[in-house]
Amino acid sequence: LxxxxxxxxxxxxxxxxxxxxxxxxxxxxxxxxxxxxxxxxxxxxxxxxxxxxxxxxxxxxxxxxxxxxxxxxxxxxxxxSPFGKKFATSHLAATPFSQNDPVTALCLDPEGRLWAGSRGGGLYVLDPETGRRLQVFRHDPGNPHSLPHDDVYGLLIDRRHRLWVATYHGLAYLEPGSLEKPVFHSFDRADGLPYGFVHGLYESDKGEIWIATYGGLSRLHETPGRGFVFENFSMDDLPPRALVNSTTYQLTQDRFGYLWVATYDGLSRIVEEEDGGVWFDNYRHEPGDPYSLQENWINVLFRDSAGRLWVGARGGLHLVRQKESAQRADFQVFGLPEGLPNETIHAIEEDQQGYLWLSTNQGVVVFDPAAADDPSLPAVIAHYDQSNGLQNSQFISRSSCRDGEGWLYFGGISGFNRFQPGQLRRNPHAPSVVLTE
Incomplete structure (x- = not known):
């Protein structure tokens, strides 16, 4: 005792x-x-x-x-409550994160190591099961081959197993197998990037690296003898080559092969011509139109296992509805009326049962995509917050990943959470009905 x-x-x-x-x-x-x-x-x-x-x-x-x-x-x-107490919380620093030091990016490499980016703390390599730090990379002003900046906003492992890092001061990549003597190959505006502040990275089905920055979008061309060449796009280009907005956050590819771009002020679909030319099909909120975007600030894009494209905005979750590739899309919106506790959607992952897990400013929500086809079904089937063991109820945009065994990872302002959805218990007891005067 x-x-x-x-x-x-x-x-x-x-x-x-x-x-x-x-x-x-x-x-x-x-x-x-x-x-x-x-x-x-x-x-x-x-x-x-x-x-x-x-x-x-x-x-x-x-x-x-x-x-x-x-x-x-x-x-x-x-x-x-015994329900939902299976969230393991990890902190990158020796002490828990402050609100100025969140986990801003997460990804897993082919060796099963977890890479975690922070704001101000650099880039961490972790054991995903224990959260133990294996290695830390930080910017060294005296070393041109160090991390470009200690604010990390995006991570990507490409098909050649190179790690690409989006930072506040440029883009860098690390060759596989070089952790003992790391050499970061860096690019900034002088090398052709449209802007130094890089938000996100995406590799298309063609193997092209696309780069979302604060000042435009870039497609990276890698050719023998010429090295890397950046092809840039912005809202200042002449239509239809103009992005809806130059502050870009993330890209993903839909089931038709089109790339979509999340921006500060709307959504752009990239249409590539046979000759390699590019134009943009742009979407913004249209007052009075319930099938348009309900908020122009787009945080995250996610394509699920059924091929549906989901858009997480500051105004709820949107499903892109498009039966044919040439058809202009509209949107089905889910927000507070559909049961979401908060309409700011930061990150989206899918579990092995097909449910979507949404990180928000008020915890993590389990969303049933079947509700999009059957309004009689509840859209939200579970909600977890800090009382269930989450690092915090507030999370960070685009900071999430899923490993090969179905474990989900979400980064927030006080660390990150790792959990296996199938191990979480939901309360089977409905509350008693009490009649009062």
Whole structure:
């Protein structure tokens, strides 16, 4: 026991709960009842940390019919839900992140290592299962082959297994197998980038690297003898070669092979001609049109396993509806009326059952795509927040990934979470209906 002054007992199907005067809450699992040396679990108050007891002076404990454990302490009533407590939180620094040091980018390499970008802390290589740091890369002003900047906003492993890094001060790539003596090959505006602040990276089905920057979009041409050549596009080009906006964030490819570009002020679809020419089919919010974008600030794009294209904006989740490649798209919108707790969608991943996991400014939401075809189905089937063990309820745009075993990773302002969706328990007990005057 953590303390000899026992306040009370509560026996449930899992074991014996023992509140103490100054030692918090003790738990003895039922399989330890007959042990000559029983092992107790201790739950204590920890200043500044969420998820623990509100005080070490625990007086009473009780588990209700839904499985929730209630603990009365000297300062209040604590509630612990067994549902959704499978979120592992990792921090890149030795201490938890502050709001000025979030996890801004995540990806996994072919060797199973997790790469995590931060704002101000550089680039980290981690063991995904434990969160242990394997290596850290930071900018060194005296080394031209170091990371270009310690603010990292995007990561990409291309088909040649090169790691591409989008930073606040340019683009860089790292050859595979060079971790012991890393050499970052860097590019900035002097090399042809449209802008130094790079937000996102995407490799198309053709193997072309596309680069989303604060000041335009770029297609990287890699040719023998000429090296790398940047072909740039912006909103200042003559229509129809003009982007909807030059502040670009991310790209992805739809089931027809077209690339879509997320921007600060709308959405662009890239149409490539047979001669290699490019023009843009642009989309913005149209007042009075319920099938247009409902918000022009686009955070994230995601193509699911069924080929559907989803758009995460600051005004909800949008499904791109387009039956034929030549048809102009419209949008089906999901927001607060459909059950979302928050309409700012930061990142999207799909689990092995086909559900979409959305990170927002109020936690992580599980979304059922079937609701797009059947309005009678609930669109949101689960919602998790900081009380379920998330690093924070606020997440970072485009900071997510999924590994080959189905584990999902989401980066936020206080670290990142790793979890296996199939291991999360959802509460099967509906709340009781109580009639009041």
């Amino acid at each position: 953590s303390h000899d002054f026992v306040q009370s007992f509560h026996l449930d199907g899992e074991g014996l709960w023992i509140p103490t005067y100054d030692g918090g809450l003790n738990f003895l699992p039922s399989d330890q009842f007959d042990s000559p040396e029983p092992v107790f679990r201790h739950y204590r108050y920890a200043a500044g940390q969420s998820g623990g007891l509100s005080s070490d002076e625990a007086e009473v404990a009780f588990r209700d019919r839904s499985g929730v454990l209630w603990v009365g302490t000297a300062v209040g009533l604590d509630r612990f």
